[in-house]
Amino acid sequence: MPFQQILKDLVDSTPQAVGAIVVDWEGEAVQEYCHCDPYEIRFIAAHAEIIHGRIKGLHNAEQGGGVEDLLVTTSAAHLIIGGIDQDYSLVMNIGRGCPVDLALHHFRTAILKLKKEI
DSSP, X not given: OOHHXXXXXXXXXXXXXXXXXXXXXXXXXXXXXXXXXXXHHHHHHHHHHHHHHHHHHHXXXXXXXXXXXXXXXXXXXXXXXXXXXXXXXXXXXXXXXXXXXXXXXXXXXXXXXXXXXX
């Protein structure tokens, strides 16, 4: 299953999802699917990957495992960031009204599918 279809399925199955994007370790866009200007999701993802990389670097894996995903909440939205492998991450932007547990379920399912493709 190509990246585009995985991202489309993720966004379409998650209530209030704005978009999802696969980025490399430098925050460069690999593939996105969104209901917004693609520049917006690319800009958000590039900065999210910097945060993800810093937190992974600060976390000691011996203290209970590595960082799998992060949830950042603002007054208007949630941003979910998760590693696919050492070089690629998935970032999803959802509206604040979306149930986080449902979004995380769909997000983690997409991560598993993307791992099979890489």
